[in-house]
Every structure is written in C-alpha cells, then in structure tokens.
Amino acid sequence: MNLTGTELLLADGMSPEAAVDALGARVSLQEGAGAQRDLRFYDTFDGLLHAAGLAFVYGSGRAALVSIGGSVERAGMPAADLPGRVFAAQLEAGLLRDALTEIIEVRALLPLVHVHDAERTFGVLDRAAKTVVRLALHAPTVVASPNRQLALAPRIGLVAVRGYDKAFRRVYKMLVDDLGLIAADRSLLEEAVIATGATPGGVSSKVDVALARDQRSDSAAASILRRLAQVMEANLPGTIADVDAEFLHDYRVAVRRSRAVMRELKAVFPPEQLARFRVELRWLQQITGPSRDLDVYVLDFDELRAGLPEPARSDLEPLLRVLRDRRVIAHREMVRALRSDRACELREQWPAFLSELVTLPAGGRPDAARPIGELAGERITKVYRRMVKMGTAIDDSSPPEELHELRKQGKELRYLLELFGLPLHPADVVKPLVRSLKSLQDTLGRHQDREVQVDALRSLRDEVSTLRGGAGALMAMGVLIEHLGDDERAARAEFAKVFASFASNSQRTLVRETFSS
Amino acid sequence: MSRVLATYNIKGGVGKTSAAVNLAYLAARGGDKTLLWDLDPQGASTYLFRVRPKVRGGVRKLVRRKSDVENLIRGTDFERLDLLPADFSYRHMDLALDAAKHSTDRLARVLEPLREHYEYIFLDCPPSISLVSENVFEAADALLVPIIPATLSSRTFEQLEALVEGGPQVLAFFSMVEVRKSLHREVMARLRATHVTMLGAAIPSADEVERMGVDRNVVAEIAPAGRAAIAYEALWWDVRRRLTARGPRGAG
Numbered sequence: 144m145n146l147t148g149t150e151l152l153l154a155d156g157m158s159p160e161a162a163v164d165a166l167g168a169r170v171s172l173q174e175g176a177g178a179q180r181d182l183r184f185y186d187t188f189d190g191l192l193h194a195a196g197l198a199f200v201y202g203s204g205r206a207a208l209v210s211i212g213g214s215v216e217r218a219g220m221p222a223a224d225l226p227g228r229v230f231a232a233q234l235e236a237g238l239l240r241d242a243l244t245e246i247i248e249v250r251a252l253l254p255l256v257h258v259h260d261a262e263r264t265f266g267v268l269d270r271a272a273k274t275v276v277r278l279a280l281h282a283p284t285v286v287a288s289p290n291r292q293l294a295l296a297p298r299i300g301l302v303a304v305r306g307y308d309k310a311f312r313r314v315y316k317m318l319v320d321d322l323g324l325i326a327a328d329r330s331l332l333e334e335a336v337i338a339t340g341a342t343p344g345g346v347s348s349k350v351d352v353a354l355a356r357d358q359r360s361d362s363a364a365a366s367i368l369r370r371l372a373q374v375m376e377a378n379l380p381g382t383i384a385d386v387d388a389e390f391l392h393d394y395r396v397a398v399r400r401s402r403a404v405m406r407e408l409k410a411v412f413p414p415e416q417l418a419r420f421r422v423e424l425r426w427l428q429q430i431t432g433p434s435r436d437l438d439v440y441v442l443d444f445d446e447l448r449a450g451l452p453e454p455a456r457s458d459l460e461p462l463l464r465v466l467r468d469r470r471v472i473a474h475r476e477m478v479r480a481l482r483s484d485r486a487c488e489l490r491e492q493w494p495a496f497l498s499e500l501v502t503l504p505a506g507g508r509p510d511a512a513r514p515i516g517e518l519a520g521e522r523i524t525k526v527y528r529r530m531v532k533m534g535t536a537i538d539d540s541s542p543p544e545e546l547h548e549l550r551k552q553g554k555e556l557r558y559l560l561e562l563f564g565l566p567l568h569p570a571d572v573v574k575p576l577v578r579s580l581k582s583l584q585d586t587l588g589r590h591q592d593r594e595v596q597v598d599a600l601r602s603l604r605d606e607v608s609t610l611r612g613g614a615g616a617l618m619a620m621g622v623l624i625e626h627l628g629d630d631e632r633a634a635r636a637e638f639a640k641v642f643a644s645f646a647s648n649s650q651r652t653l654v655r656e657t658f659s660s
Numbered sequence: 661m662s663r664v665l666a667t668y669n670i671k672g673g674v675g676k677t678s679a680a681v682n683l684a685y686l687a688a689r690g691g692d693k694t695l696l697w698d699l700d701p702q703g704a705s706t707y708l709f710r711v712r713p714k715v716r717g718g719v720r721k722l723v724r725r726k727s728d729v730e731n732l733i734r735g736t737d738f739e740r741l742d743l744l745p746a747d748f749s750y751r752h753m754d755l756a757l758d759a760a761k762h763s764t765d766r767l768a769r770v771l772e773p774l775r776e777h778y779e780y781i782f783l784d785c786p787p788s789i790s791l792v793s794e795n796v797f798e799a800a801d802a803l804l805v806p807i808i809p810a811t812l813s814s815r816t817f818e819q820l821e822a823l824v825e826g827g828p829q830v831l832a833f834f835s836m837v838e839v840r841k842s843l844h845r846e847v848m849a850r851l852r853a854t855h856v857t858m859l860g861a862a863i864p865s866a867d868e869v870e871r872m873g874v875d876r877n878v879v880a881e882i883a884p885a886g887r888a889a890i891a892y893e894a895l896w897w898d899v900r901r902r903l904t905a906r907g908p909r910g911a912g
Contacts, residue, residue, distance in 0.1 A: 221691035303735075306733060
C-alpha cells in the first residue's frame with residue numbers, strides 16, 4: 144500500500160454509490176464539489192515519467208506532475224492550454240518546471256491518452272470535522288477519438304492528507320477488509336493506455352537482450368543487432384519529425400553500437416556481406432553527424448554562454464542565430480538522406496540479413512559457432528589491454544590524437560561491456576568496471592569536445608561577423624575560445640589520475656579473472 | 661522561486677492571522693503549493709484549520725533542526741495548502757533562538773529544505789519586536805503589514821520601515837476598516853498619499869471575518885461573495901503583482 148495515495152477497484156456487482164454508502168455508515172463523510180474533468184496525460188517517447196512512477200497531466204486549467212496510481216500531486220501550476228509537444232523549458236519558471244527538468248531533461252512530453260472522468264469527491268472527517276483522508280469516485284472514459292469512447296471500470300481513489308497516515312490506513316483497511324474493495328494492480332493511466340492498444344511505459348532504447356555463455360556467437364550477435372535495428376527503427380520517425388534531440392541521439396548510438404559489434408565480432412559474419420553493411424552503417428553515421436553536432440551546440444548554448452561575464456552574454460545572440468539556421472539546413476539534408484532509396488533498402492535488407500545469419504554457410508566465418516562467452520571475453524580482454532598499453536604510453540608531450548584514439552577504443556570497450564559483458568557476467572563485477580571506464584571517457588570526452596568546440600567557433604567567425612551585432616559576438620566568442628582552451632588543458636591534466644585508476648593492478652586482475660576463460 | 665511572506669505587526673489584534681489564513685488559502689486555490697507556519701504560541705491559525713497545536717520535540721528541537729520538519733507538517737482541508745502548526749512551547753521561542761548559534765537566521769534555516777516544495781510560505785507571526793521578529797525579517801521576502809487606519813498607525817508603519825531597511829519588502833494594507841468612520845477615511849487618504857508601499861486593497865471590518873473563529877473556516881468559504889472575501893482576493897492580486905515586480909530576495 145502506498146501511504147500517500149492509492150486506487151481501488153470495486154468487487155463484482157458493487158456499485159460505487161453502494162461503496163460510499165457503506166463507508167458513510169462507518170466514518171463521517173462530507174461530499175465535495177465533484178467535477179467533470181478532461182485529463183490529458185503526457186509522457187516522453189521513452190516513458191521517463193512512467194519509469195519514475197509519475198505522470199504529467201493537464202486538465203481543468205492545471206498542469207501537474209502526479210504519482211501514477213495515487214494521483215498525488217508532486218508539483219503543478221495553472222496553465223491556460225498546452226501544445227501537442229511540451230518541453231520543460233517552455234513552462235513558466237517554478238517548482239513544476241524544476242521537477243520536470245530533473246526527470247526529462249531535453250526530452251519532449253507527447254500526448255499519451257485523453258481520459259474523461261466524472262468525479263465525485265469526499266472528505267473523511269475526524270472528530271473536529273477536519274478532513275483527514277480524501278476520496279474520489281472515478282467513472283473514467285478513454286476518448287480514443289471524438290467518435291470512439293471506451294468506458295473503463297469505475298475506481299475509487301484514496302489520497303492521504305499529510306500528517307494523517309493513521310486515518311489513511313484505517314480507511315484503506317475498512318474499504319479492503321470490510322467492503323471487499325481490491326487494490327488496483329494497474330493505475331487508471333495504465334488502464335487507459337492499454338485500452339488504446341498502446342503499452343504503458345513508452346518505447347525504450349535500452350538493449351536488454353538475454354544471452355547464454357554457450358550460445359553460438361553468430362546467434363548472439365544477431366539478437367543484439369536485431370534489437371539495435373529495432374531501436375533505430377523506433378527512433379527514425381521522431382528523428383525525421385524533429386520531435387526532440389534524443390531521437391537522433393538514440394538512433395546514432397544504436398548505429399554506432401551496431402558498427403562496434405560488426406568490428407569486434409568480425410569473424411561471425413560472411414566477409415562480403417560484412418564489408419557491405421559496414422559501409423552502409425558508416426554512411427548512416429555520416430549523414431546524421433552534422434545534424435547531431437548542431438543539436439549539441441544549440442542544446443549546450445546556455446551552458447556555453449554561462450561561461451561569459453553577465454553583460455557579455457547577450458552579445459552571443461548572433462552566434463545562436465547562425466547555429467539555428469545551420470541546424471535547420473543540416474536537418475533537412477539528413478531527412479533527405481534518411482528517406483533516400485539507399486536508406487530504405489538498408490532498412491529492409493539489414494534485418495533480413497540478421498534473421499538468416501545463423502543459417503548461412505559456415506565458410507569464411509570461423510567464429511560463428513564459438514560460444515559467445517568465450518569470444519566476447521576474449522574481445523573485452525583484448526580491447527582493455529590495448530587501452531592500458533595506449534594510455535600508459537601517453538605523457539605530457541603526447542599529441543592530442545593519441546588521446547582521441549584512446550577514447551575511440553574506450554567507446555568500443557564500453558559497448559562490449561554493456562552489450563555482452565552485462566548479460567553474461569555478474570553485474571557487480573561489470574558495473575564497477577563500466578563506471579571507472581566512464582570516468583576515463585568523461586575526461587577524454589571533455590578534452591576532445593572542447594577542442595572540437597574551439598574549432599567550430601573559429602569556423603563560424605566569418606559568418607557571425609557579417610551579422611548585426613557581429614563585432615560584439617566575435618569578442619564574446621574570443622573569450623569563450625580562451626575558456627574552452629583552459630578547460631581542455633584542465634581535462635588533459637586530469638587524465639593521468641583517472642587513467643591510473645582505470646589501469647590499476649586490481650582492475651587488470653579483475654578483467655583477467657572475469658573475462659579470460 | 662519560492663516566496664516567504666510574513667504577516668507582521670508590532671501590535672496585536674490587527675488582523676494578522678486573518679490575513680495569513682485567507683491569503684494562504686487563495687494562493688493554494690490559485691494553484692500554488694502553499695505552506696502556512698503558525699509561529700504564534702496562541703495557535704489561532706492552527707485552530708482555524710482544525711489541526712492539533714502540537715509540534716513533536718517542541719521549539720528547541722525545531723530551531724536547532726533536530727526535528728524532521730517535513731514530518732511536522734499537516735495537510736489542511738484544502739488541496740495544496742499545508743500547515744506547520746503552532747505549539748505552546750513557541751512562547752519560549754525567543755529563548756530557544758537565543759540559545760542557538762546564528763540566532764537570527766534559525767527560522768530561515770528551518771525553512772530552507774521546504775522552499776523547494778512550496779511556491780508560497782506564509783509566516784503568521786506573533787506581535788512583538790524580538791528575536792523571533794528578527795528571524796522573520798531574515799527569512800521573509802516580504803512583510804505583509806495590516807494597519808488599522810487610526811492615529812498611531814502611520815507611526816507604527818514608519819518605525820517598521822526603518823527597522824527592516826535593506827531587508828524584506830514591506831507591503832502594508834489597511835485592515836479592520838470601517839468606512840463609516842471619518843477618522844478611518846482621513847488616515848487612509850493621508851497614508852496612501854505619502855507611502856507608495858501602501859497597497860490599494862483594504863480589508864473591511866466584517867461579520868464573516870469575525871465568524872472565522874466560530875466556523876473554523878476561511879472567509880471565501882463562509883461568505884464567498886462577501887465584502888471581506890472580495891477584499892482578500894484584491895489584496896492577494898495586489899501582493900502578487902508587487903512581488904512579481906521585485907523578484908525574490910537574493911535573486912540579483
């Protein structure tokens with residue numbers, strides 16, 4: 144039982160009114176105003192709110208973040224109307240925006256389901272006639288379309304009044320033990336989503352594929368790659384429609400992970416097809432690159448601008464304009480490529496190839512039938528050792544390219560650990576390794592990102608200088624370039640320490656003992 | 661972004677509790693999560709909301725942050741409106757504050773963790789000039805000062821402005837106004853002409869305000885269309901407008 148709020152279903156044959164009458168005979172009830180309410184629920188594409196046990200709901204002139212299955216409001220505010228796509232940043236400053244931003248960050252909230260609810264409300268009163276528990280009878284209908292309404296089973300919502308937990312428990316017990324009400328195992332929102340034929344919780348981009356250590360390597364690779372192809376497919380429409388920047392990001396991560404699998408497990412694929420699909424997936428990575436880079440510049444713009452002294456911040460506006468314009472152009476070009484015949488063929492042929500991979504002749508793919516536990520362990524050990532060797536050779540005089548190369552290997556290792564390490568080995572061994580790798584990658588990433596940002600700012604100077612306010616913007620950009628350079632050097636100075644922890648004796652032993660069979 | 665508003669006056673019986681309760685109610689009804697902290701040991705607002713005037717651990721633990729303040733909060737009959745109740749031990753709040761380190765910002769520190777949960781926090785203060793009031797001046801973004809339009813009221817107002825200079829915004833309003841009294845009318849006209857921080861809305865002396873204690877309810881529920889209910893709505897509108905214009909304290 145959730146102590147702040149819960150939903151109950153009526154026993155067979157019991158009307159909501161009978162339940163209220165029966166409760167009224169036991170406790171003092173006062174009926175409130177009641178209401179006819181239209182509730183529009185929102186969540187991100189990947190169900191971030193659902194995963195946090197929350198829902199975003201708009202109704203009766205109010206937008207609020209409420210707990211799923213208890214309707215307890217976490218934060219809310221009056222709102223005249225909401226668009227079909229809501230970003231946290233668009234909301235008025237306040238607790239709701241803060242609470243939402245923490246969970247959904249840059250993701251857009253999209254309409255999930257529309258529920259019409261005829262609600263009767265009651266207060267359970269104590270001896271001083273104070274409300275100590277709130278109760279609502281819901282008669283919900285899903286409005287699937289203007290002509291299609293689906294009635295859901297009536298339910299009773301019980302909401303605690305802060306500081307009166309005992310009364311809440313007493314009323315709950317009364318409803319369940321004496322009146323035979325049943326705790327709803329699915330919330331009203333989940334029921335409504337299921338009624339429309341969708342799945343509560345949204346579409347995940349996670350790759351949770353179960354593997355067995357003695358599974359054939361080609362079959363393991365194919366299941367992982369098929370899941371990654373699904374992730375690409377799921378994120379394609381949102382990428383094309385430019386719903387939010389995470390669609391493209393998740394799409395590209397899936398492409399990059401697929402390429403890593405092909406590279407690392409080369410010998411499970413027939414060489415000819417491998418060569419062809421590697422070219423095709425690299426192409427996908429390339430055509431989506433500029434759009435992603437510009438997404439990042441625009442998303443990080445505020446943070447970048449915060450590096451300037453307050454009075455100079457507005458000077459950067461011309462730069463933002465240039466970035467936005469370029470982003471629009473890059474997106475248009477990307478969409479053209481993603482809709483091209485080449486991309487469409489790939490979308491069909493790639494999953495088809497993966498489905499038949501295990502049935503293909505064994506010739507030319509010596510690792511196909513090897514157990515994946517052995518092969519993945521071998522690859523993880525190999526890449527880890529390569530990184531230790533490369534990192535150890537890096538000193539203060541090494542060129543930046545050596546750090547970039549190490550970062551690339553780090554990505555490869557991370558994908559191997561996440562895709563194969565976690566399903567095949569104990570999480571308490573793999574997760575700490577991923578963490579230490581992540582902290583190394585963060586430092587290397589900061590080092591490289593700053594360098595890339597500095598180059599990008601330099602390359603934009605000419606275009607910005609021709610705009611109104613361009614001279615001021617150029618000065619501000621100069622200051623930024625200096626700051627970014629400082630940060631790049633700071634990241635470089637941190638490298639030795641984070642690398643030492645990644646390559647420590649204990650880590651090396653751990654990798655050897657876990658992955659070398 | 662949360663705002664701390666204290667109803668304050670050196671004098672008692674001027675309509676502080678009535679203002680705190682009715683404005684907090686309006687804030688919550690308008691859609692904002694609101695907390696009212698009844699700092700007065702007499703516990704009038706606690707009584708109005710039918711909550712038991714009891715703070716586990718008493719004032720000493722509370723101001724030393726030894727109590728979990730979130731567990732002391734009680735929901736009221738109104739959605740989004742919570743109460744931090746009064747306790748009889750609050751009559752020794754001065755001593756408790758004096759005995760603690762940083763004796764002038766203890767209340768601000770108690771409120772700190774609550775600010776992220778509430779858009780508005782109202783403090784219903786006991787009448788006096790004491791360490792409690794110093795704490796209130798430290799914690800509040802604005803003081804809402806009810807003033808009865810009588811001879812000494814302008815002096816009280818000026819004293820207060822001098823006292824909190826550089827501290828919270830002072831927003832005064834007329835309270836318990838009887839428009840039939842020519843003295844009230846004269847004083848109001850004079851103060852409005854000379855003090856820009858005087859709010860336009862004035863709370864009348866009305867039956868429904870007196871009935872609050874009997875019905876244990878807010879005026880908007882007792883007499884929704886009554887003069888007092890309308891005056892409080894106007895006052896709340898005016899307060900919010902002034903707050904928006906200024907922004908929270910310490911926000912640059």
